[in-house]
Amino acid sequence: MSLIRRIDLRDADATVDYRAAVPRADFDIEAAVPAVHAICEEVRTRGLDAIVEFGERFDGVRVDDIRVAPEAMRAALDQLDPDIRAGLEESIRRLRATCANELEHDAVTDLGPGARVTHRKVPVGRVGLYVPGGLAPLVSSVLMNVVPAQTAGVESIALASPPQKEFGGSVHPTILAACALLGVEEVYAVGGAQAIAMFAYGVGPCRRVDLVTGPGNIWVVTAKRILKGQVGIDSEAGPTEIAILADDTGDASYVAADLISQAEHDPLAASVLVTTSARLAAEVEVELDRQVAATKHTERITTSLGGKQSGIVLVRDLEQGLEVVNAYAAEHLEIHTEDAAGWAARVRNAGAIFVGPHAPVSLGDYCAGSNHVLPTAGCACHSSGLSVRAFTKSVHVIDYSAQALADVAAHVVTLAEAEDLPGHGAAITARVGR
Incomplete structure (x- = not known):
C-alpha cells in the first residue's frame, strides 16, 4: 500500500x-480562539506572572527571568560548531544581498509648479520576531526575520523563542548563537501565544512592539489573529x-x-x-x-x-x-x-x-x-512572503505652494460640495484669495 x-x-x-x-x-484557528484568547487576556491583565506560569505549563520549565543575558548569547556563539557558523554566515551574506536589492526608495512626483507629493518609505520603529522551537530549533528563521528587518532600518528588534527544558529554561543555544552573530541583543525565553501577547501589550522587560513576524504553531497563529488589531502582523501562516x-x-x-x-x-x-x-x-x-x-x-x-x-x-x-x-x-x-x-x-x-x-x-x-517565511493555506493568491517591504510602511508627504493650491482649489471645493462636506471646501477658500 x-x-x-x-x-x-x-x-x-x-x-x-x-x-x-x-x-x-x-x-482550525476558530476552534483555538477561546483558549488562546484566555491566554492573551491573562498576559494582558497579569503580565509577567502569567507568562512564567504558561511557560511552566506548556514548556515544562519555569523561567523567572525571561530575558536571556547577553553573555549567554556570546557564549553560545563561542561554542557554536564552526561548520554551522560558516553555514549561517553564508546564508546571512546571501540574504543580505537580496534584501538590499529589495529596498525601495522615495518616489517624488511633481504635479505642477509648487505641487509635489513624495511617497516616502519609513521603517517600522520596533518589531517582535518569533522563532519556533518545538519539534525543531528553527535557527534559519532567526536569519529570515532579522536580516530583512535590519536591512529595512528597523531600530529596535526583540526576539522570542520557547524556553528549552534541556537547556535550563533558556532558548536553544543555536538560536542564541545566531542572534549573537546578527547583533540581536534583546531575546526572550517565551513561546506560544504568550509570546505574541507579550509583544503586543508590552509585558515585563519587553516593551510593546509595532509589528510581530515569524512562523509558529496554531497557538501562535491564533494569537496573531486575535491581537492584530493591537499590533501589526505579517501573516497567519x-x-x-x-x-x-x-x-x-x-x-x-x-x-x-x-x-x-x-x-x-x-x-x-x-x-x-x-x-x-x-x-x-x-x-x-x-x-x-x-x-x-x-x-x-x-x-x-x-x-x-x-x-x-x-x-x-x-x-x-x-x-x-x-x-x-x-x-x-x-x-x-x-x-x-x-x-x-x-x-x-x-x-x-x-x-x-x-x-x-x-x-x-x-x-x-x-x-x-530568498526568504522562507511564506504564505500558506492558499494565501499566496493574495499575499507575499516576508521581505524588507514587510518592515517598512509608506507615508505620502504633500507639499504645495500657495499658487499650487489656488490652481486646484475650485476642483477641491466642487468635490467637497458634491459630498455635502462644506467644511472641507471652507478649509480651501479660507486660504485662497487672501
Missing part, C-alpha cells in the same frame, strides 16, 4: 474547483506545504526527497505532486517507501504523507497542471518539467517558485538568498 494517496483529475471538466480538489490539513509540478522528465528520487523534506516539518505538513506522468507517479511511490524507511523522522513523515493534505495528483497535460498549482497556491512550488523556466514564468500563485532539478525547497530554507 502506498504511503501517499492518488487524486486523478485527468477527466475533470471546467466545473471542477481545483482548490477544493486538493484539500489541506485541518488547521499555517502548516508548511510543497507542491511539485512535474512531467515525465522529472527524477523520481529528487521528487520523493523533496516531498519528504517538507513532510519532515510537521505531521500536518502537505506534500503534493502534480504530474502528467503515471510512470513518474509510480516511481515516486516506490522512492517514498525506500527513502522514508531510511530517514530519521519516519513516524512524523508517514503521518504527513498519509494525511488528506498530501497526495499525487494526475493531470492530463501541463496546462491543466498549471491550473491546479495556481488554484492550490502553494507556499513552495517546484517545477520539474521540460522548459521549467518557461512554465515557472506562467505561475501566478505561489509563495516561492523553485525552478528545475537543482533548486529544491531545502535550498530556499537556508542558503538560496
Whole structure:
C-alpha cells in the first residue's frame, strides 16, 4: 500500500474547483480562539506572572527571568560548531544581498509648479520576531526575520523563542548563537501565544512592539489573529506545504526527497505532486517507501504523507497542471518539467517558485538568498512572503505652494460640495484669495 494517496483529475471538466480538489490539513484557528484568547487576556491583565506560569505549563520549565543575558548569547556563539557558523554566515551574506536589492526608495512626483507629493518609505520603529522551537530549533528563521528587518532600518528588534527544558529554561543555544552573530541583543525565553501577547501589550522587560513576524504553531497563529488589531502582523501562516509540478522528465528520487523534506516539518505538513506522468507517479511511490524507511523522522513523515493534505495528483497535460498549482497556491512550488523556466514564468500563485532539478525547497530554507517565511493555506493568491517591504510602511508627504493650491482649489471645493462636506471646501477658500 502506498504511503501517499492518488487524486486523478485527468477527466475533470471546467466545473471542477481545483482548490477544493486538493484539500489541506485541518488547521482550525476558530476552534483555538477561546483558549488562546484566555491566554492573551491573562498576559494582558497579569503580565509577567502569567507568562512564567504558561511557560511552566506548556514548556515544562519555569523561567523567572525571561530575558536571556547577553553573555549567554556570546557564549553560545563561542561554542557554536564552526561548520554551522560558516553555514549561517553564508546564508546571512546571501540574504543580505537580496534584501538590499529589495529596498525601495522615495518616489517624488511633481504635479505642477509648487505641487509635489513624495511617497516616502519609513521603517517600522520596533518589531517582535518569533522563532519556533518545538519539534525543531528553527535557527534559519532567526536569519529570515532579522536580516530583512535590519536591512529595512528597523531600530529596535526583540526576539522570542520557547524556553528549552534541556537547556535550563533558556532558548536553544543555536538560536542564541545566531542572534549573537546578527547583533540581536534583546531575546526572550517565551513561546506560544504568550509570546505574541507579550509583544503586543508590552509585558515585563519587553516593551510593546509595532509589528510581530515569524512562523509558529496554531497557538501562535491564533494569537496573531486575535491581537492584530493591537499590533501589526505579517501573516497567519499555517502548516508548511510543497507542491511539485512535474512531467515525465522529472527524477523520481529528487521528487520523493523533496516531498519528504517538507513532510519532515510537521505531521500536518502537505506534500503534493502534480504530474502528467503515471510512470513518474509510480516511481515516486516506490522512492517514498525506500527513502522514508531510511530517514530519521519516519513516524512524523508517514503521518504527513498519509494525511488528506498530501497526495499525487494526475493531470492530463501541463496546462491543466498549471491550473491546479495556481488554484492550490502553494507556499513552495517546484517545477520539474521540460522548459521549467518557461512554465515557472506562467505561475501566478505561489509563495516561492523553485525552478528545475537543482533548486529544491531545502535550498530556499537556508542558503538560496530568498526568504522562507511564506504564505500558506492558499494565501499566496493574495499575499507575499516576508521581505524588507514587510518592515517598512509608506507615508505620502504633500507639499504645495500657495499658487499650487489656488490652481486646484475650485476642483477641491466642487468635490467637497458634491459630498455635502462644506467644511472641507471652507478649509480651501479660507486660504485662497487672501
